[in-house]
Structure formats: structure tokens, C-alpha cells
Amino acid sequence: MPPPRGREGRDHRDHHWTPSEEEAPEKWDWNCPETRRLLEDAFFRDENYIRQGSEECQKFWTFFERLQRFQTLKTSKKEEKDPGSPKHHIPALADLPRTYDPRYRINLSILGPDTRGSRGPSSRLPPERISEFRRALLHYLDFGQKQAFGRLAKLQRERAALPIAQYGNRILQTLKEHQVVVVVAGDTGCGKSTQVPQYLLAAGFSHVACTQPRRIACISLAKRVGFESLSQYGSQVGYQIRFESTRSAATKIVFLTVGLLLRQIQREPSLPQYEVLIVDEVHERHLHNDFLLGVLRRLLPKRPDLKVILMSATINISLFSSYFGNAPVVQVPGRLFPITVVYQPQEAEPTTSKSEKLDPRPFLRVLEAIDNKYPPEERGDLLVFLSGMAEISIVLEAAQTYANHTQRWVVLPLHSALSVADQDKVFDVAPSGVRKCILSTNIAETSVTIDGIRFVVDSGKVKEMSYDPQAKLQRLQEFWISQASAEQRKGRAGRTGPGVCFRLYAESDYDSFAPYPVPEIRRVALDALVLQMKSMGVGDPRTFPFIEPPPPASLETAILYLRDQGALDSSEALTPIGSLLAQLPVDVVIGKMLILGSMFNLAEPVLTIAAALSVQSPFTRSAQNSLECAAARRPLESDQGDPFTLFNVFNAWVQVKSERSRNSRKWCRRRGVEEHRLYEMANLRRQFKELLEDHGLLAGVQAVTPGDSYSRLQQRRERRALHQLKRQHEESGGRRRKVLRLQEEPADFSSDEEHAGPAPRGAEDSVDIQDVKFKLRHNLEQLQAAASSAQDLTRDQLAMLKLVLGRGLYPQLAVPDAFNSGRKDSDQVFHTQAKQGAVLHPTCVFASNPEVLHAQEQEAAGPTGSRDDKDKMSSKHQLLTFVSLLETNKPYLVNCVRIPALQSLLLFSRSLDTNGDCSRLVADGWLELQLADSESAVQLLAASLRLRAHWESALDQQLSYQARRRQLEEEEEMTAVVSRKEVAALSRELLQFMTSKVPYSLRRLTGLEAQNLYVGPQTITAAPSLPGLFGSSTLSPHPTKGGYTVTDFLTYNCLTSDTDLYSDCLRTFWTCPHCGLHMPLTPLERIAHENTCPEAPQDLAPGTEEATPKPLQKASTLQRPYHCEACQKDFMFTPTELLRHRRQHV
Amino acid sequence: MASEAECCPLGVFKCQLCSVTAPYSYVGQKPPNTQAVVLLEESYVMKDPFTSGTDRFLVLGSRCSLCSRLVCVGPECSLFYSRRFCLPCVQDNISAFPREIQQDVEKRKGPKRPSSQPCP
Incomplete structure (x- = not known):
């Protein structure tokens, strides 16, 4: 016997069934599963309006039960016969049924199974039960029609009322x-x-x-x-x-x-x-x-x-x-209810604690005032606008204490770094008698609209990212808001009824606010915009008719930056790499990484890393203090740097997904990872991949479909099931609003374990719709293959990956402070070129083990072992390359990778200056490298020149190849210009170069040193007549630094020095290891010889030789043909070169 | 596909009393894609916009069997009692209807009389 379902049913149930009991010996029970199944078999077939087992079917039975109860009420009430109305003279009215029956009011009819013969399953049911059922079904359909039409009409009424x-x-x-x-x-x-x-x-x-x-x-x-x-x-x-x-x-x-x-x-x-x-x-x-x-x-x-x-x-x-x-x-006009504005300027109260920390008391006073003035039955929630996350957590803590005490508030934070689930909580409802207090950043000003807000507290402050183009630094600063924002915030209180806005500042403050917020174009870096403008061909960004022009300085910085990055050439036209970068919807540096990565056959890992660096950090804030989370995360951490940790997290997650898909949510939660960000990464990664494929930088991989028809069928079936799940989810309307609990229990990670087992079937939440979408969108097998191949990245691949990252991120470099090894973990200090004293972000892997950055072990016990720390000789100095520099209360380096200092600087620096014997190098005018051995210094330098030229030309070929390929699309497969062999040779050489062990010291130049770095233009110089040195014979004096320009980045012998004035003239006896030549040579002459020695092994990559004659052909306008009588040769000489040459023969 | 073509609107239904409007895709007694249900009047029908199933239909309205006005099925505009009657006609001939209907119409008139004026 099923329990009675509702009030009305209780008394009449038995009474109603009496007649049936007389007819049928057994008690008729509509709830009997067998009966229901028979009816469903008959009426709810595939071709019917309602189908067996569907949600609709369940709804019908609920409706049926309710109808039964309702009808028993009715029938018991009135049995009197209708007197019947007189026959009408209008024919349409004449034949109306005399006796009223609700069924006449229904404009539909059901074709039942009995029209198709009585042999169906329904034949086992009594006919009067069938018709009773049929009538109920009719009412159900009619009810559905009324409901749907009601919705339609209401919709139109509401629209008309706007x-x-x-x-x-x-x-x-x-x-x-x-x-x-x-x-x-x-x-x-x-x-x-x-x-x-x-x-x-x-x-x-x-x-x-x-x-x-x-x-x-x-x-x-x-x-x-x-x-x-x-x-x-x-x-x-x-x-x-x-x-x-x-x-x-x-x-x-x-x-x-x-x-x-x-x-x-x-x-x-x-x-x-x-x-x-x-x-x-x-x-x-x-x-x-x-x-x-x-x-x-x-x-x-x-x-x-x-x-x-x-x-x-x-x-x-x-x-x-x-x-x-x-x-x-x-x-x-808008539709806002009247809003009362209350100005509550904060008196200069005796500051409780230290200094700048926000005082939560004014906010608590508002909570109190609301409690005192408005009875709890009057609903209406509170929205508090605070400037940032730190402020939110301060007020959150205080308000929580107050809420625990009064039991009349549920306090919820709202900012963009929250997990999606936590953000969604603000849409839930508070229990009756309790108000929501939402502590929000300006996200609730425009992006998020919460209904039911009656009170607004406006702190009047906002934290905005501003950009410092000089330091390439983003700064999060607190500002007063604009009047427009203040009005917007106020308006949030009057959406559902009259409201109150408490402004925690004076009316005079309001009057002094700027009328409008500063447009974004005036406060952000314009690199991406300029790049886009260039690629859209809208002309010079300086003359573009913006509605309000950006500051000229910020345009210039952006153009310069893009030129430095190689995206624009000297005439500010888009380079091939620039036009490609313009199409990648990412930071220029990350775009560069993608291009470089695909060149070195590292596309798969680079795709993942680039995607990871383009989304918000997946690590949740709340988990930062959890030891459990930290422990669970540790195996994924990479001591190479944060991008590699993200790389590991993503790969491990993909593995989890492909193994036991349903647990990925839990896997993430245990590690304090916001899964949503990983989904974003997957999406972004796929987009990057498609872009690279579109541009011919990555061979498009045909979707691998399993060969046999069985597994194909299987796959298709799986996809269909996924599609259905997605549809079901969409129909159920996604997330429903829940009622909040008064006291939110802290997130408990261990409690998940108990529910772990098999996911409860049928429960709505068991379908992870994100997971379903993910599987529909991505080829999990491909992803998994990429992820598992990532797990066995070789050391070489890893080193190449770091090189690619380093070159992409250059010049975002930081040097560890010389005294870091003596400091506490948390006090490690770093310097960038423009910013001194940057620190590691607390989430950074090096923040917890900075030892890996210290260059303390000196394997070659250098002669300088006793010297001061900052001049320490080591072959293992490292730099940090970082994705961004973010200044909040301190300047933080975000997403760091450690890279070997000397080699990286030699390969990436835009400006390299040397002294006479090349033992002293200054990179980009701020980092000084002092090499112990000038011979190996010159060797390294020469090797780096070679590698850079080769790398550059390979990249150019690759890019011009793809540009050409797009022009001639009919040519299906032009042989890839940069052959695999060439790339492999280049990577081999690069790796060899990276592992070279040369002891050196590394330090940041002081401001004064940086100013007096160069000897300056020289009137008389002893020209080094070294054909073959650095692969080029023509060295011209540098106009400002002094010394000689070797390439566009390398200037030889331009550094002032008191020790090595004559070093380049000092010759010592030396034997060439290749040809056995034995004679006194300066270090430079030695290298020059080695570079041209005919006996030297030709381990140079192809392309270098071709590049060598080029500088000769590149005739400067000043060059004239010259035939030298003395050496019987023809040259192209500028006047100065001519003089220099003649002097040789004197 | 086929179902997509069938739910293409034939025109826009507009109630002559309350001006509610909606595109209809079928007029008749056998709504498309449904075998088991027939309509007892010539109705203007659209695919139910609130569900995804293609066989779900929504009856918008039909002509009053007395005055032939096109009216929606909304309770403020018409009622069905064996056939469709617009409310003005019902009121004019109230005595022809059984008492249940009379009471019902009385109730509808009672508390609120929703605008029979066309919405702007």
C-alpha cells in the first residue's frame, strides 16, 4: 500500500475505489508497477506523444496521481444532475452537449491503441480503466497546452511592459x-x-x-x-x-x-x-x-x-x-526603482593596526544598521563593492564573525579568481529571515547581475590594472571610481524594488570624482592592438581616427616593442612573423613560442604550455593554505619552472580523463585545481593547433579513425550517447538555484573519498556536463597521446623547450640577487632591467625551493673561489625568464622558468658588447658576464653568432615558406624548405652550445656603470684585420659605442676597461689543434684562424657557409670597387675601409 | 532536415482580441510529426517553442465558431466547449452554455479584466 500522497487524497481514496472492488475481485491499484507498465506499453510507444521511460512519462504519472485525488474530491461533492439548458436557436449553439463534462472543454483527442485492434497489451486491462486512463491523458495534454500557451502569453506581456x-x-x-x-x-x-x-x-x-x-x-x-x-x-x-x-x-x-x-x-x-x-x-x-x-x-x-x-x-x-x-x-528611460543614497564618509579614525590595511568596521556598521532598521521578513540582499580580493577577505572575515553571531547573514565573496562553482553561489537564495551579503569587486558592476539586491555599499574604490610601458610592468593600483561607476553601483540596488545605497565617502568626494572611467585605450599596453591594426591594413596607428586617441607615448612604445620582437620591420611594416602573430589571439611572446616550437618539432608540448600561459592560473586560492593540496600537487611540480608545472598538471589531467573520466573533477579538487581552467586550456590548445595547421607550420594530422567497422560503430555510439547527455542537460535548464546554508562548512577534501565509489546513477549532478562537452569537442585519444609522449620528454627535448620558451619570452629576464643564497626562502630578490627588487609569486615553484637557482656548487674549483659572492665564478649561473611582472604591494614575477645565463644571453640578447679579448661581455647594457678564460669566451661567442644566423635563416625560410604557400595554394605540397635534417642539426648544435661549461661570473651593472659603459667613438683605432672572424671580414666602427660593429647586435671591443687596454694586442704562442700551425697570436687571431682553418672539422650546419659571402655582396652605398695592386685582388670598399686596407701594405 | 522544413512558419498568428502574436507552422487538425493526437477544431499550430522535441506542438488559437474571429486559446479571449467560442460571443449567448461554463466565465470577468486592448 503506497503512502497517501497528499492532504486531499486521504479520506476519499477508499470510498472512490468501492465500485471497482465490486467488479474486480482484486483491489485495483494504479500504482502497481505491472499495471503501469501495461498502460505504458499500450499508450506510450515510440510513435506516441509520450514515450515510455521518458521524463515526460514520469511527469505524467505525477500529474495522474494529482488528478485522481482531485477527481475523488469532485465526484464526492456533486452528483446532482445538470438541469440542462433549453435548446438554442443558433445552430452552432444548438447541439452543445447538455450535460457538462470537463472533457468537452478539451480540444484534442487521443488515438488510442484500441483503434488498432484489441489485441495489444491493453486487452489485459479492464476497458473502464483504459478510458479512465485515456481521460487522464487527455487532461494531461490539455494541461500542457495551457501551460505552454500561458508561458507564451506571459512572455509577450512582459516584453510589452519593458x-x-x-x-x-x-x-x-x-x-x-x-x-x-x-x-x-x-x-x-x-x-x-x-x-x-x-x-x-x-x-x-x-x-x-x-x-x-x-x-x-x-x-x-x-x-x-x-x-x-x-x-x-x-x-x-x-x-x-x-x-x-x-x-x-x-x-x-x-x-x-x-x-x-x-x-x-x-x-x-x-x-x-x-x-x-x-x-x-x-x-x-x-x-x-x-x-x-x-x-x-x-x-x-x-x-x-x-x-x-x-x-x-x-x-x-x-x-x-x-x-x-x-x-x-x-x-x-530605464526601469529603476527609487534608490535612497546615504553618504557615510569614513571619519579619520584612529587607525587600528599598522597602516594601509582596510578597516572593516564601517562595513559592519551597515550590516548592523540594516538589522536594526529592517525586519528580517522584508527580503532584500546586500551587495558590497570593494576594491580587490585582499579587501574582500578582510571584510569577509569580519562579516563572517558578525553573521555567526546574529545568524541573519550569509556572507559570500565574488571575484574573478573564485572557482566557477563558488561564483555561482551568489545566485543561490538565502533561507527565510536571512540575507545574503555579497562582497564583490567591480565584477558585479557590469558583468554579473544578481537579482534581489536591495542594499548596496559602495567603498568608492576600484583596483585597476595599469600598464607601465617603461618597465613592461603591470600594476594593480587602487583608484577612486568615476561618477558613472558610482551611479552604476547604486543602480544595482533598484532592480527589483526600492533600494538603499550606502556610499562610504562624502558627497563632496563624489563631486570630485571623474565623470567617466578612463577608457581602456588610455591605460593598457597597445602591442596587440597595433599588431592587429597593422594586419588589418588600417594605416599608421598614429593617424587612425580613434574616438579618443590613445596617448602617443603608448603607441610609440607598442610600435617599438613590436619592432624589437621582430613583428614589424624598420619601416614599421608587418614581417612574416608579425602577420602570423597577428592571427594568434595571444600575447606576442606566446605567439613567438608557438612558432619557434613548431619549427623544432616541439609543437605538442609548446601548444600545451602556450595554452597554459594564456589562461588564468588553475590553482585555486583557497587551496593555497591546504597542506593536503600542496602534498597532492607536489609530484606535478617541476623545478624547471611554473610553465612546466602547468604542463604536468594538464598532461596528468588528460591522463585521468582518459582513464577514469568521471573522477577528473575530484582529481582536480584534491589538488586545488580549478578544472574549468583546464577545459579552457584544452580549448585554447586546440585553437592554437588549428591556427598552426592553417598556416602550414604544423602538418595537419588526419583524425585517426580505427580501422575495423566494429570500433568505428562503437565510437559513433559513444558520441551519440554523449550528444544525448548534452541535450538532456540543456533541456533540464542547467543549474538550479539552491538554498544556501546559514553556515558554510569549509571545503572538506577528504569527505569526497566516501562518495567516490560508483557515481550514483540517476542523480542529476552525476553528469559532468563539462566532461561531456570536452569529450565531444576534443579527440581524447590524440590529446592523450600528446600527454603521454610528454611524460617521456628527453632531457634534450626539455632543454630545447626551455630554449624556445626563453627566446619567446625574451627580454623578460630577471637575474637573482647576488646575496640570495644567504637569504631565507621567502626573501629571494630578483632584478629585471627596469625593476629592481622583484620577488617570486608565492605560487611559484622557486619560492619553495630557491636552491635550484643558486650557483653555489663550483665544479671547476675556480681560482676565484674565495672572492665575494657576487663575483662568484661558476658555469651554472641562471636567469629567470618570466611571463609577466605584476605589481600589487610588491612587484611579482609570474610564471618563471630558469635558464642558463651565459648561453641564453649569447643567443637572445639584442645588444652584446665585448672588451678586447671578449672575456668581458655586457648583455643589453645591464648584465655583465666575466669569463675566466678569454679563449673559450671567443669560441662561445663565435659559436653563438653562427647559431643565431642559422636559427634566424631557418625561421625566415619557414615563415616565408608559409607565406608563399598561402599565395600558391594549388601547389599542394612544396617540399618543406627547412628540412628535418637541417632542423635536427641546428637543435643538436644548440643543445651542445647550451651545455658548454665555462666558468664565469654574472652581475647586474650599477646605474653608474651602465652609464659609463662604452669607450665611445674613437678617432684612431687599430683596426683588427681579421678576415673570417665572426664569419665576416668587414668590421665598421660603431658610431656611438666605439669598437666595431660585428653584427646588428654584437659590438666588439667597445667596453671601457682599465685592465685590458692592451689585451687584444698581446700575442702568445699557440698551436692550432687542427692544422698544427704554431705561432704567436692574439686570442682573436686564434679564433679567426680556427674559423677559417682548412683542416678544421666541418661540423658547421649547412647554411652557414652560404651566409658567409652575403655580407660582401650587401653593398653599402658608400662602397666602391677597388683593385689592390699589392694583393692582386678585387674588393668593395668604403673610403675608410680602403684606407684601412692600404695601411696593411704600408 | 524534414522536420526543420516543416516547422518553418507559414505566417504569423495574431489574436484579434489580445493581439498575442506568434509564427504558426500548421493549420488543421492533425499537427505534423504526431500520430497519436488529433485536434477537434481547425487550429493554428506551432512547434512547442519550450521543448526540443520536434513532435511537440502548441495550439495557438482558431476561429470562433460563431463570429469567425481569429482568437487565441488564452482564457481571456476564448473558451472551448465542444467547439471554439470567443469570450464576447460566449457573453452574448451565455444562457446557451451549461452552468459550469457560466460560473467559469463569471469568475474570469470577476477580479481582473486583462486588457482586451491590443498591446502596443
Whole structure:
């Protein structure tokens, strides 16, 4: 006997069943599984409206039970016969059924199994039960119809009630009259983002693009607009973001990110695929949005049929309107409830503790005030705007204590570094009588909208990243917000009802705020923008008609930087590497890494590392203090550097996924890893791979399909199952809001173990939708193959990988402070060229074991062993190369890799200066290397010159090959220009070079030393007449440094020195190991001889020889042909060279 | 595919009383892609926009059997009792309907009279 289900059913149940009991000897039970199965067999077949075993089927039975209870109530109440109305004279009314029956009110009918004969399974059921069931089914369908239509009608009512609904026609009309631009200025909540696209759709436009500054908004708007325009499951409305697209040929409105639209313009500058372009949120003044506006302004005259709608909050409207030739403005009021503003300036209170730390007391006072003034039954949550994460955790701690005491608050942090699950908590509901207190960064100002906020506390502060182009340093600084932001924050309190905004500053402060936030273009690095502008061919960035131009200095810095990186040439035109970099949606340095990596057949690991460095750190903050997490993570740490740790984490995760997929979530949690970031990495990695393949830098791998038909079938079946899971998830509406618990228990990592076993079937949460999407999107086998091959990277491969990273990241280098070995782990200090005293980020692998950076072991007990630490001779000095330098309270090096100092500097430095015997080298004007042995110094230097030339030419060939390949696409497979053999030879030499063991000292020059580094231009110089030295015979004096220019980066003998004035003249007897020549030579002459010695083994890579004659052919304009009588040879000489040559014969 | 073609809208249904509008993809008594259900009136039908199944349909409305006005199935505009009647016609002929319907119509009129004016 099943338990009674509800109140109404209890009394009448037995009574109702009496008649049936008379007929049937056994008690009729609708709940009997067998009965239900028979009915389902008969009515819920595959061709029926409801299918057996579906969710709908369950819903039906729930409905059925409720209907049964309802009907028993009714039937017991009234049995009186309807008197019947008189026959009507209108025929349509005349034959209405006299006796009322609810079934006459249903406009559908079910074709049942009995129409197809009575042999079905239903024949075993009594006919009156069948008709009872049939009637219930009818009611169920009718109920479903009513419900769905009700939703549709409600949707339309709500749309009609939006403030913008009154303006729909006016917007369309203005758009018709003004071919160019309409600015829709609407306040929060007026519905512009969702409605304007629909008005266009209704007006018959079918190629509409709507840009959004944020990916997340693209998805949610496409969902909402699809739902409202009743094509939630159709394809009219779609979105397109970096890794995902729901766009198809039938799509009429697409929501896409600004960056993506710019890329589309890059491909097709006239944007032929759209009729109307909506640019939303222009007031936010994002870098890309500002640039897009400029591009559009130029495009519009060329596309008179293209309509553009700008949408903005009512901020600085005239700026946009006048930028587009006084475009008409349609102003739409927002829908905000009245908000009371309370100014609560913080008195200069006696600061409790040390200095700058935030005082949480003013915030607590607001909590108290709310508790005192508003009864807990009156709902309404609190949103607190704080400047940053540190401030959030301070207030969180204090508010938590208060909440524990009063039991009236649930305190939740909200910032971008939180895990996605934790971020989602802010959308959950507090239990009754309890309010949410959300402590947020400015993320809740625009990006995240939380309903039910009634109170807002505005600290008036924001932390923003600013960029210091001189130091190449990002700085996170606290600023006062703008009036516009203050209004935006306030507005968050009035979305669902009247609200209160507490401003923790004075009204006079507010008046002195800047009216608008500083546009992004004025405060960030413009490298990527300039690169994109160059590749789109929009002309000189300096003269581009930006809506508000960026600071000229920051443009210049960006151009210079790109030139330094080799992306632009000296005339500021895009180089082949530059045009490739422009297409990679990543930092220039990471793009370079990808290109270099693919050249050295290291594409797979480099793809992973590049992806890892392009997403936020996957390590969660909360896990930082957990010993368990740290211990679980330790085996994945690499003492080579953070990128390698990330590399290991990703690979291990892929392994976990391919072995026992369901546990990857738990695996991540135990290690304090945010799995979402790993999914992002996988997506990014795939995109990089496709880009490299598209550009011919990576051979496209055919998807390996298993040969036999059985496994193919198996695979197809698996994919179908995954697709179904995804669909089910989408239909169930994703995440539901939960009720928060008053006291959040701390994340408990061990408790997961108990639930580990087999995942509970049927439970909704057991389907990890991210996992499903991941498996649909990626070829797990391929990923796994890459991951497992990564586990046995050879030492050589690892060294090459570091070289590639180092060259990509150059010049982001830091040198360990000379006294680090005597300092505590946490006090390790590093210096970059522009910034002294940088420290390691606490998550950095070297922060916990800095010993690996110390050069203390001196294997060759050098003669200088007793000297001061900073002049220590070692062959193992190391530098850190890092991805970014971030200054918060201290300058932090983020994502470091250790690399051998001397070799790296020789290979990467843009400027290398030497003394006479090359034993003293200065790299880029700030790092001094003192080599113990000048002979090996010169050798190394010569080798590095050779390798650099070779590397450069291989890279150029590779890039020009891919550029040519794109021009002549019909030529299917041009033989790869850079042959494998050549690359292998180059890598071998590079590796050999990297392992060379030469003791040297390393130090950062002081400012004074750096200033007085060079001898300066010399009037009389003893020209080294050394044909063959450094592979070139023509050395010209350096105009400013003095000494001689050997290559564009190497200047010989330009360093001032008091010790080695004559060293280059000192000859000692020497025997050539190859040809046996024995004579007194200077160190340079020795090298010159060795380089040209005919007996020397030809271990040089091919290409070097070809490169040698080149400098001779490259005639400078000053060179003239000269026939020397003395040596009977022809030369190309500049006048000075001529003189120098003649002097030889004197 | 086939189902995709079939749910292409034939036109836009608009209720002559409340102006609710929606694209319809079928008019008749046998909604496409469904075998087991028939409609008892000539109805304007669209694919149910709130579910993914292609066989799910939604009846938007039909013509009043008395005045032939095109009305939606919403309770403020029409009712079905063996055939479709728009509410104005029901009220004009209220006596022809059984008491249950009369009470029901009375109830609908009672508390709130939703706008029979077309929405903007």
C-alpha cells in the first residue's frame, strides 16, 4: 500500500475505489508497477506523444496521481444532475452537449491503441480503466497546452511592459531614415540588449550581428533572445565566441564578441555577411570596442547599405553621436526603482593596526544598521563593492564573525579568481529571515547581475590594472571610481524594488570624482592592438581616427616593442612573423613560442604550455593554505619552472580523463585545481593547433579513425550517447538555484573519498556536463597521446623547450640577487632591467625551493673561489625568464622558468658588447658576464653568432615558406624548405652550445656603470684585420659605442676597461689543434684562424657557409670597387675601409 | 532536415482580441510529426517553442465558431466547449452554455479584466 500522497487524497481514496472492488475481485491499484507498465506499453510507444521511460512519462504519472485525488474530491461533492439548458436557436449553439463534462472543454483527442485492434497489451486491462486512463491523458495534454500557451502569453506581456517597447517603432523608423547610425541610449533594465535585435527580426532583417564585450553575455543573450522570440530550439538566434558557435545558415541574429567581429572584418573588410550591426555597451569603452568604432566609421561610406546601431548607457552620448556625424539618438528611460543614497564618509579614525590595511568596521556598521532598521521578513540582499580580493577577505572575515553571531547573514565573496562553482553561489537564495551579503569587486558592476539586491555599499574604490610601458610592468593600483561607476553601483540596488545605497565617502568626494572611467585605450599596453591594426591594413596607428586617441607615448612604445620582437620591420611594416602573430589571439611572446616550437618539432608540448600561459592560473586560492593540496600537487611540480608545472598538471589531467573520466573533477579538487581552467586550456590548445595547421607550420594530422567497422560503430555510439547527455542537460535548464546554508562548512577534501565509489546513477549532478562537452569537442585519444609522449620528454627535448620558451619570452629576464643564497626562502630578490627588487609569486615553484637557482656548487674549483659572492665564478649561473611582472604591494614575477645565463644571453640578447679579448661581455647594457678564460669566451661567442644566423635563416625560410604557400595554394605540397635534417642539426648544435661549461661570473651593472659603459667613438683605432672572424671580414666602427660593429647586435671591443687596454694586442704562442700551425697570436687571431682553418672539422650546419659571402655582396652605398695592386685582388670598399686596407701594405 | 522544413512558419498568428502574436507552422487538425493526437477544431499550430522535441506542438488559437474571429486559446479571449467560442460571443449567448461554463466565465470577468486592448 503506497503512502497517501497528499492532504486531499486521504479520506476519499477508499470510498472512490468501492465500485471497482465490486467488479474486480482484486483491489485495483494504479500504482502497481505491472499495471503501469501495461498502460505504458499500450499508450506510450515510440510513435506516441509520450514515450515510455521518458521524463515526460514520469511527469505524467505525477500529474495522474494529482488528478485522481482531485477527481475523488469532485465526484464526492456533486452528483446532482445538470438541469440542462433549453435548446438554442443558433445552430452552432444548438447541439452543445447538455450535460457538462470537463472533457468537452478539451480540444484534442487521443488515438488510442484500441483503434488498432484489441489485441495489444491493453486487452489485459479492464476497458473502464483504459478510458479512465485515456481521460487522464487527455487532461494531461490539455494541461500542457495551457501551460505552454500561458508561458507564451506571459512572455509577450512582459516584453510589452519593458520601457523600450514604446520605442521599438521609433528605433526602426530612425534606422530607416538615417542610413548610418542610431544611438540607443538606455539605462539599466530598459531591455535594449534583448529587445532591439528582436525588433529588427520582426521588421524583416535577417543578417543581424550584435557585439558584446564579454563572451558570457553572448551566450546568455542568445539564450534569452532565442527564448523570447520563440526559437529557443530553433536556429534563428545564435552566438559565436572564441571556442563555441551555435551559428548556422539559418541564423538571423548572432551575438558575438567584439574581438571576433574584428577578425571577421580582417578577413572580409566590407563585412558583406551583415545588414545590421549592433554594437552594444559602447559606453564601457573597451579597447576593442573603441577600435571597432573607428573601423566602422571608415567602413560606412563604403557600405551605404549597412546599418549600425550603437547601444549605450546614458553616459557621454554626445561623444558617440558626434563621432558619427551627429547620429540621431533615441533615449530610453530605464526601469529603476527609487534608490535612497546615504553618504557615510569614513571619519579619520584612529587607525587600528599598522597602516594601509582596510578597516572593516564601517562595513559592519551597515550590516548592523540594516538589522536594526529592517525586519528580517522584508527580503532584500546586500551587495558590497570593494576594491580587490585582499579587501574582500578582510571584510569577509569580519562579516563572517558578525553573521555567526546574529545568524541573519550569509556572507559570500565574488571575484574573478573564485572557482566557477563558488561564483555561482551568489545566485543561490538565502533561507527565510536571512540575507545574503555579497562582497564583490567591480565584477558585479557590469558583468554579473544578481537579482534581489536591495542594499548596496559602495567603498568608492576600484583596483585597476595599469600598464607601465617603461618597465613592461603591470600594476594593480587602487583608484577612486568615476561618477558613472558610482551611479552604476547604486543602480544595482533598484532592480527589483526600492533600494538603499550606502556610499562610504562624502558627497563632496563624489563631486570630485571623474565623470567617466578612463577608457581602456588610455591605460593598457597597445602591442596587440597595433599588431592587429597593422594586419588589418588600417594605416599608421598614429593617424587612425580613434574616438579618443590613445596617448602617443603608448603607441610609440607598442610600435617599438613590436619592432624589437621582430613583428614589424624598420619601416614599421608587418614581417612574416608579425602577420602570423597577428592571427594568434595571444600575447606576442606566446605567439613567438608557438612558432619557434613548431619549427623544432616541439609543437605538442609548446601548444600545451602556450595554452597554459594564456589562461588564468588553475590553482585555486583557497587551496593555497591546504597542506593536503600542496602534498597532492607536489609530484606535478617541476623545478624547471611554473610553465612546466602547468604542463604536468594538464598532461596528468588528460591522463585521468582518459582513464577514469568521471573522477577528473575530484582529481582536480584534491589538488586545488580549478578544472574549468583546464577545459579552457584544452580549448585554447586546440585553437592554437588549428591556427598552426592553417598556416602550414604544423602538418595537419588526419583524425585517426580505427580501422575495423566494429570500433568505428562503437565510437559513433559513444558520441551519440554523449550528444544525448548534452541535450538532456540543456533541456533540464542547467543549474538550479539552491538554498544556501546559514553556515558554510569549509571545503572538506577528504569527505569526497566516501562518495567516490560508483557515481550514483540517476542523480542529476552525476553528469559532468563539462566532461561531456570536452569529450565531444576534443579527440581524447590524440590529446592523450600528446600527454603521454610528454611524460617521456628527453632531457634534450626539455632543454630545447626551455630554449624556445626563453627566446619567446625574451627580454623578460630577471637575474637573482647576488646575496640570495644567504637569504631565507621567502626573501629571494630578483632584478629585471627596469625593476629592481622583484620577488617570486608565492605560487611559484622557486619560492619553495630557491636552491635550484643558486650557483653555489663550483665544479671547476675556480681560482676565484674565495672572492665575494657576487663575483662568484661558476658555469651554472641562471636567469629567470618570466611571463609577466605584476605589481600589487610588491612587484611579482609570474610564471618563471630558469635558464642558463651565459648561453641564453649569447643567443637572445639584442645588444652584446665585448672588451678586447671578449672575456668581458655586457648583455643589453645591464648584465655583465666575466669569463675566466678569454679563449673559450671567443669560441662561445663565435659559436653563438653562427647559431643565431642559422636559427634566424631557418625561421625566415619557414615563415616565408608559409607565406608563399598561402599565395600558391594549388601547389599542394612544396617540399618543406627547412628540412628535418637541417632542423635536427641546428637543435643538436644548440643543445651542445647550451651545455658548454665555462666558468664565469654574472652581475647586474650599477646605474653608474651602465652609464659609463662604452669607450665611445674613437678617432684612431687599430683596426683588427681579421678576415673570417665572426664569419665576416668587414668590421665598421660603431658610431656611438666605439669598437666595431660585428653584427646588428654584437659590438666588439667597445667596453671601457682599465685592465685590458692592451689585451687584444698581446700575442702568445699557440698551436692550432687542427692544422698544427704554431705561432704567436692574439686570442682573436686564434679564433679567426680556427674559423677559417682548412683542416678544421666541418661540423658547421649547412647554411652557414652560404651566409658567409652575403655580407660582401650587401653593398653599402658608400662602397666602391677597388683593385689592390699589392694583393692582386678585387674588393668593395668604403673610403675608410680602403684606407684601412692600404695601411696593411704600408 | 524534414522536420526543420516543416516547422518553418507559414505566417504569423495574431489574436484579434489580445493581439498575442506568434509564427504558426500548421493549420488543421492533425499537427505534423504526431500520430497519436488529433485536434477537434481547425487550429493554428506551432512547434512547442519550450521543448526540443520536434513532435511537440502548441495550439495557438482558431476561429470562433460563431463570429469567425481569429482568437487565441488564452482564457481571456476564448473558451472551448465542444467547439471554439470567443469570450464576447460566449457573453452574448451565455444562457446557451451549461452552468459550469457560466460560473467559469463569471469568475474570469470577476477580479481582473486583462486588457482586451491590443498591446502596443
